Amino acid sequence: MFDENPEDLAELSAEYHEHHSPANPHESLLVDALVHNEWRLRRMRRVEAGLWQSAYNTFVVKNIEVTLTCTSGEAFATDSSTFERLQRVVNTCERAYHRALKELRLKVGQALSSSNVPANAPANVPANPDAPPQKPASGEPSAPQPQHSTPTSANLVSFRQNPQTAGAQPPVIHPDAPQGPLCDSASLRRKRRPTLPRK
Numbered sequence: 001m002f003d004e005n006p007e008d009l010a011e012l013s014a015e016y017h018e019h020h021s022p023a024n025p026h027e028s029l030l031v032d033a034l035v036h037n038e039w040r041l042r043r044m045r046r047v048e049a050g051l052w053q054s055a056y057n058t059f060v061v062k063n064i065e066v067t068l069t070c071t072s073g074e075a076f077a078t079d080s081s082t083f084e085r086l087q088r089v090v091n092t093c094e095r096a097y098h099r100a101l102k103e104l105r106l107k108v109g110q111a112l113s114s115s116n117v118p119a120n121a122p123a124n125v126p127a128n129p130d131a132p133p134q135k136p137a138s139g140e141p142s143a144p145q146p147q148h149s150t151p152t153s154a155n156l157v158s159f160r161q162n163p164q165t166a167g168a169q170p171p172v173i174h175p176d177a178p179q180g181p182l183c184d185s186a187s188l189r190r191k192r193r194p195t196l197p198r199k
Contacts, residue, residue, distance in 0.1 A: 027107055033100035037093045044090050055079040
């Protein structure tokens with residue numbers, strides 16, 4: 001296109017592919033996006049240089065009776081809308097370039113992380129080793145659980161019991177019976193016998 005050289009574009013593409021070394025078609029597409037937007041940015045730089053020269057000439061023609069010189073400010077004011085459109089194109093190219101570069105780095109990072117996993121690594125390693133074990137699904141044999149010793153009642157008792165008094169019941173005492181060591185059946189009979197009045 002105009003003053004562009006196809007050999008320069010091919011050289012730029014070769015440099016990008018050699019630097020990033022795409023491993024699959026998706027990565028190659030991202031590298032091509034980098035080349036395309038880099039080439040457009042170079043083109044916009046040349047376009048900008050031409051716009052400055054065009055704005056300079058326009059200002060001089062309009063003011064030829066006054067001056068034959070033009071400053072950069074006067075040139076920009078002569079055709080500022082064209083410079084603004086150019087800047088929008090540049091911004092679009094830069095955003096597309098950095099978006100493709102970010103995605104390419106992400107793809108390469110994922111490929112490197114997956115290739116660093118050792119071949120003999122166990123496949124059933126849990127993501128969180130501190131998590132409690134999951135219950136097996138129905139029909140699957142459950143893993144043996146460790147046996148815990150259960151304390152018996154004999155181990156819980158810390159004192160000895162007298163076998164003769166362990167099951168003994170307390171003696172039943174009559175409410176009218178006298179309390180004390182001289183309590184016997186005769187005294188109980190005397191107390192129950194009613195006294196008759198003397199004639």
